[in-house]
Amino acid sequence: xxxxxxxxxxxxxxxxxxxxxxxxxxxxxxxxxxxxxxxxxxxxxxxxxxxxxxxxxxxxxxxxxxxxxxxxxxxxxxxxxxxxxxxxxxxxxxxxxxxxxxxxxxxxxxxxxxxxxxxxxxxxxxxxxxxxxxxxxxxxxxxxxxxxxxxxxxxxxxxxxxxxxxxxxxxxxxxxxxxxxxxxxxxxxxxxxxxxxxxxxxxxxxxxxxxxxxxxxxxxxxxxxxxxxxxxxxxxxxxxxxxxxxx
Amino acid sequence: xxxxxxxxxxxxxxxxxxxxxxxxxxxxxxxxxxxxxxxxxxxxxxxxxxxxxxxxxxxxxxxxxxxxxxxxxxxxxxxxxxxxxxxxxxxxxxxxxxxxxxxxxxxxxxxxxxxxxxxxxxxxxxxxxxxxxxxxxxxxxxxxxxxxxxxxxxxxxxxxxxxxxxxxxxxxxxxxxxxxxxxxxxxxxxxxxxxxxxxxxxxxxxxxxxxxxxxxxxxxxxxxxxxxxxxxxxxxxxxxxxxxxxxxxxxxxx
Numbered sequence: 311x312x313x314x315x316x317x318x319x320x321x322x323x324x325x326x327x328x329x330x331x332x333x334x335x336x337x338x339x340x341x342x343x344x345x346x347x348x349x350x351x352x353x354x355x356x357x358x359x360x361x362x363x364x365x366x367x368x369x370x371x372x373x374x375x376x377x378x379x380x381x382x383x384x385x386x387x388x389x390x391x392x393x394x395x396x397x398x399x400x401x402x403x404x405x406x407x408x409x410x411x412x413x414x415x416x417x418x419x420x421x422x423x424x425x426x427x428x429x430x431x432x433x434x435x436x437x438x439x440x441x442x443x444x445x446x447x448x449x450x451x452x453x454x455x456x457x458x459x460x461x462x463x464x465x466x467x468x469x470x471x472x473x474x475x476x477x478x479x480x481x482x483x484x485x486x487x488x489x490x491x492x493x494x495x496x497x498x499x500x501x502x503x504x505x506x507x508x509x510x511x512x513x514x515x516x517x518x519x520x521x522x523x524x525x526x527x528x529x530x531x532x533x534x535x536x537x538x539x540x541x542x543x544x545x546x547x548x549x550x551x552x553x554x555x556x557x
Numbered sequence: 558x559x560x561x562x563x564x565x566x567x568x569x570x571x572x573x574x575x576x577x578x579x580x581x582x583x584x585x586x587x588x589x590x591x592x593x594x595x596x597x598x599x600x601x602x603x604x605x606x607x608x609x610x611x612x613x614x615x616x617x618x619x620x621x622x623x624x625x626x627x628x629x630x631x632x633x634x635x636x637x638x639x640x641x642x643x644x645x646x647x648x649x650x651x652x653x654x655x656x657x658x659x660x661x662x663x664x665x666x667x668x669x670x671x672x673x674x675x676x677x678x679x680x681x682x683x684x685x686x687x688x689x690x691x692x693x694x695x696x697x698x699x700x701x702x703x704x705x706x707x708x709x710x711x712x713x714x715x716x717x718x719x720x721x722x723x724x725x726x727x728x729x730x731x732x733x734x735x736x737x738x739x740x741x742x743x744x745x746x747x748x749x750x751x752x753x754x755x756x757x758x759x760x761x762x763x764x765x766x767x768x769x770x771x772x773x774x775x776x777x778x779x780x781x782x783x784x785x786x787x788x789x790x791x792x793x794x795x796x797x798x799x800x801x802x803x804x805x806x807x808x809x810x811x
Binding site for chain 2: 431
């Protein structure tokens with residue numbers, strides 16, 4: 311690759327977006343009359359620069375609204391930066407949150423196909439690996455049951471299983487392992503360690519600091535849109551925790 | 558949009574179809590029964606109570622030929638309206654061309670439309686309307702209608718992300734639009750000096766064209782059909798461009 315081993319690189323990235331105060335036309339018109347604010351420019355990322363090498367596991371920590379999700383959105387390509395340069399090399403696979411791309415009325419089997427094609431798989435390929443996915447999710451008896459009857463743990467297992475069979479090069483994990491029973495969580499973490507060994511780049515956004523600590527080689531601490539610290543996991547966690555205690 | 562997304566379009570369309578039919582007891586029959594019963598009721602009101610005459614064909618079949626394309630237009634836009642909002646979780650997480658979400662809803666409604674049309678075919682045989690090769694023009698006319706519907710669907714689904722009550726406004730517009738489209742009546746019943754408005758209403762153009770090829774068994778009025786094609790094309794290019802321009806901020810605002 312011509313990217314000197316960088317899976318993701320951000321150069322002086324700034325992201326602004328407009329926050330809409332009114333979600334309906336009615337409220338919007340009302341707001342015009344009383345001259346309330348309608349749009350607010352939010353500076354979500356401030357001059358963010360970093361390089362993530364291929365195969366690195368990076369934790370992103372920070373409080374709500376610090377810009378973690380915005381960062382992931384830009385990496386996933388669903389949102390674009392306002393200024394600066396972003397390079398992403400490799401197939402990005404997000405672990406979808408509970409229920410995204412699933413339909414409650416459809417069976418587990420149907421949902422595997424749906425979720426798989428959303429993540430960019432071919433129908434034929436899914437056909438081949440269907441059984442493996444179902445086995446990994448431990449729901450073999452419920453393949454033809456509509457997922458609306460599933461517990462949130464079963465749901466999660468299914469979603470995770472589909473994602474890991476996509477063969478990601480860059481895996482985006484956003485606060486996802488908080489659901490599901492602990493046995494499955496261990497299984498997922500094991501699978502993610504396997505990915506890590508295989509050289510998959512993993513971006514891990516979580517409030518679960520212990521998982522970040524045990525899993526990541528590096529951490530980025532975001533504070534109100536700017537990188538406060540980037541490097542050693544322990545140092546990043548310590549800085550973050552200090553702030554939490556003060557406030 | 559390349560063949561790359563074929564599987565995605567297929568499965569999103571299947572989702573629309575399956576999800577709906579699993580919920581309702583009568584399943585696929587609703588798609589057929591709904592317009593059929595509407596046709597029966599309206600037929601009774603307008604052929605027994607009010608009495609339209611001089612249509613050249615029995616009123617039920619005249620009505621049905623307008624009601625089916627209108628039902629497609631109406632239900633497709635209703636479903637497309639929420640197609641982006643309902644998939645907010647996906648919009649925030651993963652990239653694929655967003656128009657696929659809108660397109661798959663329209664494709665699902667297209668299947669409904671053709672299913673419901675089977676009853677129309679039976680009705681044609683029942684009323685002994687002679688089958689002619691001109692009737693195959695039905696398909697290209699539908700393609701144009703689809704393009705027009707897709708154009709509006711792209712616009713309203715995107716706007717609905719910004720303001721969630723656009724749908725109520727648009728439902729009102731649809732109700733008005735219904736009465737300004739010759740579904741339950743013929744254009745000829747309108748005073749001559751107002752008839753020009755039908756020329757600029759693509760839905761009216763399409764419905765007239767369907768009737769010309771299916772019921773009269775001839776060619777459509779090429780002049781007004783080409784106005785319909787032109788409006789559809791221009792609107793589609795405009796709304797597709799706008800949709801693609803707004804697409805970049807979808808993830809920021811949902």
